[in-house]
Amino acid sequence: MLAGILIWQFDNLSGRGLFKNESIATEESSTRSWNEAVNTEISSDVLEQLQEESDSATYELQVNRLKNLITALDVHEKFKQEVERLIKEGHSLPDVLIAYEFLYQSYGRMQDLEPLIKQKEDGKEWDAVFTDYNRKHETYVPRSFDSEYLEGLLKTPGVTPDDIMLADRLSFVTDTEVKDILEDRLESDKSWKQIAVELNVLNGSSSLPRVQITEEELAAFSTDTFTEDNVAEAFVLAQKLAETPESVVELMQAGKSEEAIMAASYSHKYSS
Secondary structure, X not given: OEOOEEEXXXXXXXOOOOOOXXXXXXXXXXXXXXXXXXXXXXXXXXXXXXXXXOOHHHHHHHHHHHHHHHHHOOOOHHHHHHHHHHHHOOOOHHHHHHHHHHHHHOOOEHHHHHHHHHHHHOOOOHHHHHHHHHHHOOOOOOOOOOHHHHHHHHXXXXXXHHHHHHHHHHHHHHOOOHHHHHHHHHHHOOOHHHHHHHXXXXXXXXXXXXXXXXXXXXXXXXXXXXXXXXXXXXXXXXXXXXXXXXXXXXXXXXXXXXXXXXXXXXXXXXXX
């Protein structure tokens, strides 16, 4: 706790696991991974297809939505080409963007993108698609490292707590050893974005975002049936979706699942 503010980290709400309840105070960090310029230029084939499928007003909106996603999620050229391939093959742009952002936030992989879109095209609603994905992919739990090993890592020049947590996150979704990921980063001086691309993981952020919640907010939103952990989960989800914490808390208190809230938010963002 720092001056009455709790710092909750994405994917590690309880504070358990990786650092065994040790408190690490850090500044809120950006999800952008490094200073590589993002290429937002859309291929002429994709532009022509979008133009054929839209009137003039909708066309401009669709192009802007695609460019905004590329910029906001720091989409690597490899993944941008996959997005363009899916659009050229006739998949709707809103479906491609919704599936991409969901997988980005879930640390999903490029090969998961098309199957999600096809499930939607086969008649599933997005909340059901997301629920099915989450059911098939084990929920990430930060591992508990041996204290001596962890201390050694933290003393390694160039290794930060975020580096260890990012390596653990990528290890979890790719079955790659944490030490191999960290060695690759240190020996090659690669960015986390480059490492994520090589592992086909859409999210190549260089740090794990934090959400600041005051004690007053925890007290105001928690109830006998909606715990402080539930409040923290709502605030984390709200930041991921760029929604207000109050609106997400209200939806969760009403019994809406995270998948349903994400589906509604992404559909409004990319389909309305």
